Amino acid sequence: MCRWMAYSGEPIALDRYVTRSSHSLVVQSQKALESTMAMNGDGFGLGWYDDLPDPGVYREIRPAWSDENLRSLSRHLRSRLFFAHVRAATGTPVTRPNCHPFAYGRWLFMHNGYLANWIALRRTVEGMIPDEMYGARAGSTDSEALFLALMGQGLAEDAEPNPVAAVGRFLARVAELAGSDPFLFTAALSDGVHLYAFRYGVNARPNSLYYRAAQNGVLIASEPLDDDRSTWIEVPPQSALCAPSGGPVSVLPLAA
Incomplete structure (x- = not known):
């Protein structure tokens, strides 16, 4: 399974958590500790x-650990809200359109999860993407299809003024399609102002997710990005984390 992190708060250089912390995302790309796959290359x-909006x-x-562009970009880029993701493919090709995160308009999305029997369900899930959005479907992953269907x-x-409610309804719909097979959805979503994260699963334990306060904001990750685990809070299964711009972080039950 993939590893990812999301940050919202005061503008900082991306490398603080992508490459420089003791258990940074680049470290996790080679040695994940809470994943079914230690390597995410x-x-x-x-x-x-x-x-810009x-x-x-x-x-x-390329694997994150071997790309010199990543280290240079993350050192020079500064942002108040950013995502980073390292991928472990689960049946779809290793191509650039299949890499996360995915963007549509002002929205950004990344995913660590699994929809069993994707080959059989792909046409049904893609049918949930509105016609006017289908042209944005560039890859072949379940993640991108779920994102565009969710945008719809x-x-x-x-x-839809409440993204958490929309995600909850959507997950319930996909879980019904999955039937007795596993459906795992640990994801981050943002409109450029607010940050949301979700930890959900049916017929299997959801993938790990943690958060902690950081720079007048919040840091969210598949697993802690440093060695001080006492500062990290685990997001419960079947939950949504909401981090509104300038507001307190809340963790809500995900009704799905």
């Missing part, structure tokens, strides 16, 4: 917000 990606995205198929629940047009 099937590409990586960065997503960040600056003065839509996020910048950089994705690459009213988030992209601001028709």
